[in-house]
Amino acid sequence: MKKIKIVVAGGGWGGCAAAIAAVKAGADAVLLERADMLLGTGLVGGIFRNNGRYTAAQEMEAMGGGDLFHVMDENSGHKNIEFPGHAHASLYNVYTIEPAVKKYLQDMGVEVATNASVMKIEKKDGKVASVTTRDGAVYEGDAFVDATGTSANPANCVKYGNGCAMCILRCHTFAPRVSICTLAGIEEWNGRKKDGSLGAMSGSCKLFKESLGAEIVKELNEKGVCVVPIPAAANMSEKLGMKACQQYATKAFAENIILLDTGPAKLMTPFFPLEKLRMVPGFENARFEDPIGGGKGNSMRYFQFANCSRTLQAQGEVDNIFCAGEKGGAMVGHTEAVVTGTLAGNNAVRLAAGEALLELPSALAVGDFVNHVVDEMKDDAKRGTKYTFSGSVYFERMKELGLYDCDLSSIEEKVAKAGMTDIFAKKIK
Ligand SMILES: Cc1cc2nc3c(=O)[nH]c(=O)nc-3n(C[C@H](O)[C@H](O)[C@H](O)COP(=O)(O)OP(=O)(O)OC[C@H]3O[C@@H](n4cnc5c(N)ncnc54)[C@H](O)[C@@H]3O)c2cc1C
Numbered sequence: 001m002k003k004i005k006i007v008v009a010g011g012g013w014g015g016c017a018a019a020i021a022a023v024k025a026g027a028d029a030v031l032l033e034r035a036d037m038l039l040g041t042g043l044v045g046g047i048f049r050n051n052g053r054y055t056a057a058q059e060m061e062a063m064g065g066g067d068l069f070h071v072m073d074e075n076s077g078h079k080n081i082e083f084p085g086h087a088h089a090s091l092y093n094v095y096t097i098e099p100a101v102k103k104y105l106q107d108m109g110v111e112v113a114t115n116a117s118v119m120k121i122e123k124k125d126g127k128v129a130s131v132t133t134r135d136g137a138v139y140e141g142d143a144f145v146d147a148t149g150t151s152a153n154p155a156n157c158v159k160y161g162n163g164c165a166m167c168i169l170r171c172h173t174f175a176p177r178v179s180i181c182t183l184a185g186i187e188e189w190n191g192r193k194k195d196g197s198l199g200a201m202s203g204s205c206k207l208f209k210e211s212l213g214a215e216i217v218k219e220l221n222e223k224g225v226c227v228v229p230i231p232a233a234a235n236m237s238e239k240l241g242m243k244a245c246q247q248y249a250t251k252a253f254a255e256n257i258i259l260l261d262t263g264p265a266k267l268m269t270p271f272f273p274l275e276k277l278r279m280v281p282g283f284e285n286a287r288f289e290d291p292i293g294g295g296k297g298n299s300m301r302y303f304q305f306a307n308c309s310r311t312l313q314a315q316g317e318v319d320n321i322f323c324a325g326e327k328g329g330a331m332v333g334h335t336e337a338v339v340t341g342t343l344a345g346n347n348a349v350r351l352a353a354g355e356a357l358l359e360l361p362s363a364l365a366v367g368d369f370v371n372h373v374v375d376e377m378k379d380d381a382k383r384g385t386k387y388t389f390s391g392s393v394y395f396e397r398m399k400e401l402g403l404y405d406c407d408l409s410s411i412e413e414k415v416a417k418a419g420m421t422d423i424f425a426k427k428i429k
Helices: 013-024 052-062 067-074 097-108 155-160 214-223 237-242 251-255 334-353 365-376 380-384 392-400 408-417
Strands: 005-009 028-032 076-083 086-092 111-113 118-124 127-133 138-140 143-146 205-207 225-229 256-261 265-267 321-323
Touching: 005 013, 005 127, 005 138, 005 334, 013 028, 013 067, 013 097, 013 143, 013 334, 052 067, 052 334, 052 365, 052 392, 052 408, 067 076, 067 086, 067 097, 067 334, 076 225, 076 256, 086 256, 097 111, 143 334, 214 225, 214 256, 214 265, 251 256, 321 334, 334 365, 365 392
Parallel strands: 005 028, 005 143, 028 111, 143 321
Antiparallel strands: 076 086, 118 127, 127 138, 205 265, 225 256, 256 265
């Protein structure tokens, strides 16, 4: 019998997780990434297992979908650290993680194609039949996963003056970011900042460690975290409301420079004007690591997330596209992208196999997260909110619902009670 073929567009954390899930469910999977490296915005992040992300990662592990968290763990320079408002965080090294993930995918049997930007789709009988990349290669599939992210058009860098995040996804010469949902005519929505303007900014940028004072670097290397009080002249508190990552929009982050060691020094603010930053002792020679405009503002995202159901099936005139990562809604984070990517990849195989689609039970944090966010996205007023296991409104909800849990045996029990043990490790066909 012909093997099911799943085509995943976009090689960020969402797409990588979807491809792995498809292979584990018994299908062939091809992962198409427009740039020459995988991981997209994951190339500049690094924080995982902080706060509710710990519970989410362990639930995924118990459900047989923990693969990528293991790769992150193996590439973590710092584990189980604390920084203001965040417990038991791990930091993967952004310089070593990408080749490790690529190797993991290839060892699993995923066909990984880089420099393979999807530009066109063909539809037939209410389905997407194939996608075509910029070099003219045609990839036919039974079902497709859109994991192309939500970064904006580079024209927004010029228009808004604070970054479209396409630079993080590697140079624009690789190709534009093109969403297969857009090509298929699926309804898509924009996110907004607190002031109502389009997009949202990231919570961090990167500094070259070599440009920082010796004491700061020593502390960063040893502890993974360094907190430096900001003198009044360099205060940046008015910028807090602009962050996508509202879990970092607290007083501690306004009054202090908080650095994390992810290879470079990850500066936990969306941007910091260089002349102000250089007023802070130890930062006199500070230099931002390209390509992010750390002195000006970076990573405008949440343009084009798609209307999808709780199973992450895109809702429109074709039925065989599933959404992974930020494409599925205003969800922030690597962990969040792995969770949604895994569900999208698994459901793509279920659809192609003629099986009922999986909706994760709301009794689990990962299930409540996906179901809640997807439902919230239907309401225009909610599209300004960003959701993450690690803080802000969703972490509060997790705690209120008793879904935040750091006890491994209790997490395994909950997963078993929900009938979800090893669900992502089982062959569907
Ligand atoms: C500066 C910054 C710091 C961050 N720090 C953290 C952190 O520390 N911890 C955390 O959990 N989260 C962090 N995040 C958020 C996190 O990175 C994202 O929410 C998550 O990784 C999104 O994954 P994704 O797969 O949905 O999309 P993306 O990472 O946007 O990946 C999309 C991929 O699709 C590719 N693509 C686009 N169009 C096409 C096409 N037509 N054909 C083929 N490929 C295509 C792109 O090149 C890209 O590789 C950070 C984000 C930024 C911008």
